Amino acid sequence: MVPVAAGDGFSPEQRRDIDRAIRAAETVSRYEFSVYVGAAEGEPNAFARRLHAALVAPHRSVLVMVDPDAHSLEIVTGTAVRRDLPDESVRLAIATMQSTFEAGDLAGGIKRGVALLADAARKPETLHSDQP
């Protein structure tokens, strides 16, 4: 089998777009978002949980792990995040990301997934009843 050369990775524009999506997500949800793209060492879910546990504030963090070669996608939410971002919402984001990945858009799938997760984790604005 002839080895296939690896691609060039994300373009500068794609990196900038993903960074921008993460910053926007953190602003909207007030939680930390981290995205790892690369090969998982061992079982993907266990590796994603180890990555999440190694973050600075795992209880307030969302980790998105994408293994492009294994076509594997993992999202891990911390304990504090889970209160605002239930697993059902995570599964919806994963479904959207899967369809975008299948269309060949790796960076676009990550951006859409992060945005969906942030919207789902957004806390409702408090309505002050003491205002006339």
Added chain:
Amino acid sequence: MLGSLGLAPAFADTPAAWPQQPHVSGWDYIVVLLLIPLGVFVLVWLVITVPAHRRSQGQATGEPWGDRREWFGGPRQSVDAADEVTPEALSASEHETGGASGRW
């Protein structure tokens, strides 16, 4: 005026001993002075722009990713730090963390 001063323009034909210069047609003139430089310019432009254009396309999901690791919004050392997470800490967090998995 020049004639009165005994001055006149000099006229001289090509000496007969010199070899005859080959005739250069208009087409040869266009090829040498226009088409060849234009071709070199286009070649250099392609050599410069095609790889840059390919890089700007970025990664698609169908292309192999290889051993590359990219972090966004996370510390780069987290990949190595993941190996240092103790099994106790991992099992403790497993019961409290949420999330989901998928494949495409």
